[in-house]
Amino acid sequence: MTEVDLVIVGAGPAGMSAAVTAAEIGLSVLLLDEQPAAGGQIYRNVAKADETRGDILGKDYTYGLELVTAMRSASITHVTDATVWKIGEDGTVAYSVNGKASLVQGRKVILATGALERPVPIPGWTLPGVMTAGAAQILLKQSGLVAERAVICGSGPLIYLIAQQMIRAGKPPLAIIETQTKSDLLNAMRHLPHALRGWRYLMKGAKLLSEIKRAGVMRVTGAENLEIEGDTEVRAIAFTHRGQTTRIQCNLVLLHQGVVPNTQATRSLRLEHAWSSAQRCFHPITNEWGLSSLETVYVAGDGAGIGGAKAAEQAGAISALHVAFALGFITKADRDKRAAPILRLQSAELALRPFLDRAYPPSDQVLKPADDTVICRCEEVTAGDIRAYARLGCTGPNQAKAFGRSGMGPCQGRYCGLTVTELLSQETGTTPDAVGSYHIRPPLKPITLGELATLEQTLTDETKGLI
Amino acid sequence: MEADYAIIGGSIVGLSIAWGLLKRGRRVLVLDGDDGSFRASRGNFGLVWVQGKGLKQPAYARWTQKSAAAWADFSAELGESTGYNLALQQAGGYDFYFDEESLEQRVAEFETLKKELGGDYPFEVLRHNELKREEPNIGPRVAGAILHHQDGHLNPLRLLKSLADDVRRMGGTVKCGVPVKRISKRDLFEIEAEDGTIYAAPKFVLSAGLGAMDLGPQLGFSAPIRPQRGQVLITEKLPKMMNRPSGIIRQVDEGSVQIGDSKEEVGLDDRVTLETASAIAARAVAVYPDLAKAKLVRSWGALRIMSPDGFPIYQESSTTPGAFLVTCHSGITLAAAHARYLPAWLDGSDQAPNLEVFSEQRFAIS
Amino acid sequence: MNNASPFHNISPSDDLVTVTFDGIEYILPDGANLAASLLEAGLRYFRNTPVSGAPRGPFCMMGACYDCLVEIDGETRQACMTEVTSGLKIERAHRDKGLEND
Structure with a gap:
């Protein structure tokens, strides 16, 4: 088995910056990422994107090139197309590339697996032609594709960014239907004094909104009762606003209700997690260095709590410094000296977050889906099913899973876990923390039995008696 | 609420017993653990399985067969009242062998058991080619299989769900998310939950799976599981x-x-x-x-x-009569027996099966 | 089915190869993301669910949702995590179930 000082999972901003920081100090670093090139989702394909794409996506995207370039010059083993499917408490990581499984032993592991978009269970969200807003952005970054005749729905600043990029590409969205309300904005205002430290982002937001307005894109806030229509694919979206129903014919619907930490890997390690009522999601509990409840494992970036790309980059460096210290590469004084300016920047970076969380909350419709709405895409379980299981005594997601198969499909609960927790919390009158979440077990992503079986020969044959 | 029986453990073993007691007209209260409890009922293999069981204890083989035979009817009744299809299939099951030698060895053991059971052990040996006709996707390395005609399988999660449903439908009280801290006996059995609530009943069944390791000794069970x-x-x-x-x-x-x-x-x-x-x-x-x-x-x-010998334990407490320990590792296979036959034993009825061989005494002797 | 693509490519590639999807030939950019390329070619749905047979297409494009599963060489794979290569034979995953429900 290969042994390295540090295994990093995920080559987004947190993973790349952790890798560069650790490698520069002299640690041997193995960086595993499932995409063909470094960048994560935020800087996806940034090294290959041409000028046209760069212009449309803007400077916040092309900035990623600096990180990718820094990574190339450091001595890092970056394994691309690597699917990590099991992480051990002792730092062993099992992954597959092109159907071949391998094992690596890290003295420490940094999980930089980023975020997922919050599930958006509304009627019709499983139809072909309905995608996440993030998916539309990935299509643009990775493949130069711009959605035509699309409607963007939901809540969150990413909506404005993708709309602006579509406008710049000459394909403005047909409409932007937002679910947050004026009172959400008023609630957020009390965080404004603190948020002013993040004034650059506020300016950017204002600029995006004025660009959208100039382009003449229809924009509604406080929309309710969203319903995507179509038989085998999207035909239209309907919603109500101030009691009036509007229906827009379209090709694509892009959904967004904010992003949440991807906790599959951290849950599989049974790390301690907590519920964030501000962001309505679970996150692993980490200290200021990103160290989890397990001394081998760090969590850096959005996977530890949503903070955005820059904060993730800073978190990656901070975790790497702690790893270098823990493994005896640098002294405590050195660690603290290097970390101090990064921590200062990070605190400014996170200043806007409480304002954003308040201004763009997930809508009631997705937190309390109607009974007939599918909430588990894989097994096609509805919100009503989950409520019925609660009446049959399911107090938590794992009993509900046993009763109705939600979370048992190939996505392994990524797009229903939070919804099930919210629903059971509402039904049982207990907190999401008390309700808990699905048990996540390997494989973190489906692998073939053949791949798993071939590992058998390379492992110590402790179960020989079985065969 | 008034209950004749309090049952600790609301998964398949506890719910099967509760279901059977309700059918006998008893009032039951089931206390179940929380979402994170170790639950064999969520992790099992869904087999209704006879072959290989009780090779050294024909009474266990017989008890298993009795349950397997009761399954079709039990499943149909559950399905009818809840609308869930348990997908029970009892068309036989295999034990695969990669080499002839271990296959022959097993066949010899089966023949011995078959004699002890008076011939009621319907199995046959399928060599590779015969097996291939039954299972065309079988691989070349498989030398053969024993096909036992009393074996089968079902959907265990639907069984869990339908029991949870039907027990409530018949008026059973099921409290979930109620881990139990202490059990004592005064006039009634008093069960103290972790939140301090006290539940009481004249009779008491401990079917809490691994939970019995801690709770059993409080009632004089050795619970050697x-x-x-x-x-x-x-x-x-x-x-x-x-x-x-x-x-x-x-x-x-x-x-x-x-x-x-x-x-x-x-x-x-x-x-x-x-x-x-x-x-x-x-x-x-x-x-x-x-x-x-x-x-x-x-x-x-x-x-x-x-348990130390792998067989179930059915034991009434000698120190606190009216308290019963029920534990086994084949909760699916035995669910039909637990629903149909065990309640009579708990009630002390004349129709009760003789379960003496499954008492805890067997571990004390040696 | 609407075969007009709901996507516009701002920087199309000239390096094209042929693949088949359910036996029909498609000319796609070599080395490109398979899910994106099929969407661009006008394909809307990639699979039927094994539960109800409902049609599904790419949803997250980042390897998390498994709604873009297709079958390649007898193995179900995520189209959004697969690169286009010449001669790829792609089938709709769980197509049989879908037909059964039609």
Whole structure:
């Protein structure tokens, strides 16, 4: 088995910056990422994107090139197309590339697996032609594709960014239907004094909104009762606003209700997690260095709590410094000296977050889906099913899973876990923390039995008696 | 509320007993643990299985057969009242062998048991080619199989759900998320939950799986049980590729293939390990080579509830009569017996099966 | 089915190869993301669910949702995590179930 000082999972901003920081100090670093090139989702394909794409996506995207370039010059083993499917408490990581499984032993592991978009269970969200807003952005970054005749729905600043990029590409969205309300904005205002430290982002937001307005894109806030229509694919979206129903014919619907930490890997390690009522999601509990409840494992970036790309980059460096210290590469004084300016920047970076969380909350419709709405895409379980299981005594997601198969499909609960927790919390009158979440077990992503079986020969044959 | 029986443990064993008691007109209160409790009912293999059980204890083989025989009727009744199809199939099951020698050895053991059971042990040996006719997807490395005609399988999660449903429908009270802290006996059995609530009933059944290790001694049971880990792999849903289940591989009615049967003595640890998972996968691929391309979607470790000899324990407390310990590692196979025959034993009825051989006394003697 | 693509490519590639999807030939950019290329070619749905047979297409494009599963060489794979290569034979995953429900 290969042994390295540090295994990093995920080559987004947190993973790349952790890798560069650790490698520069002299640690041997193995960086595993499932995409063909470094960048994560935020800087996806940034090294290959041409000028046209760069212009449309803007400077916040092309900035990623600096990180990718820094990574190339450091001595890092970056394994691309690597699917990590099991992480051990002792730092062993099992992954597959092109159907071949391998094992690596890290003295420490940094999980930089980023975020997922919050599930958006509304009627019709499983139809072909309905995608996440993030998916539309990935299509643009990775493949130069711009959605035509699309409607963007939901809540969150990413909506404005993708709309602006579509406008710049000459394909403005047909409409932007937002679910947050004026009172959400008023609630957020009390965080404004603190948020002013993040004034650059506020300016950017204002600029995006004025660009959208100039382009003449229809924009509604406080929309309710969203319903995507179509038989085998999207035909239209309907919603109500101030009691009036509007229906827009379209090709694509892009959904967004904010992003949440991807906790599959951290849950599989049974790390301690907590519920964030501000962001309505679970996150692993980490200290200021990103160290989890397990001394081998760090969590850096959005996977530890949503903070955005820059904060993730800073978190990656901070975790790497702690790893270098823990493994005896640098002294405590050195660690603290290097970390101090990064921590200062990070605190400014996170200043806007409480304002954003308040201004763009997930809508009631997705937190309390109607009974007939599918909430588990894989097994096609509805919100009503989950409520019925609660009446049959399911107090938590794992009993509900046993009763109705939600979370048992190939996505392994990524797009229903939070919804099930919210629903059971509402039904049982207990907190999401008390309700808990699905048990996540390997494989973190489906692998073939053949791949798993071939590992058998390379492992110590402790179960020989079985065969 | 008034109850004749309080049952601790609201998974398959506890609910099967509750269901049977309700059918006898008893009032029951079931107290169930929380979402994180170790639950064999969520992690089991879904087999209604006779072959290989009780090789050294024909009474256990008979008890298992009695349950297997009661299953069709039990399943139909449950299905009728709840509308759930348990997907029970009792068309026989296999035990696969990669070499003739171990197959022959097993056949000899089966012949001995068959004699002790008066010939009621319908099994046959299928050599590779015969097996291939029954299961066209079988791999070349499989030398043969024992096909036992009393074996079968079902959908265990639907069984759990339908029992939970029907027990409530019949008026049983089920309290979930109520881990029990203490049990004592005054006039009634008093059960103190972790939140301080006291529940009381004149009779009491402890069917809390591994929970009995702590709770049993409070009522004078020795409860000599231990966890034994089994790891299970589940594939994506596949087109039908198997006609009958085996003890290690089966295709569930929804299409997934379930693979398992490791036995590990690791205490209260239900994690999965790479070594065992890959060994299980390698064996499955040797039996059904097409599985090599199937995607593994989930895996889990579940803890069996094992007594020292592997047989169930049915014991009334000698120090506090009216308290019963029921524990076994084959809660699915025995669910029909627990629903149909065990309640009479709990009630002390004349029709009660003789379960003396399953008392805790058997461990005290040696 | 609407075969007009709901996507516009701002920087199309000239390096094209042929693949088949359910036996029909498609000319796609070599080395490109398979899910994106099929969407661009006008394909809307990639699979049927094994539960109800409902049609599904790419949803997250980042390997998390498994709604873009297709079958290649007898193995189900995520189209959004697969690169286009010449001669790829792609089938709709769980097509049989879908037909059964039609």
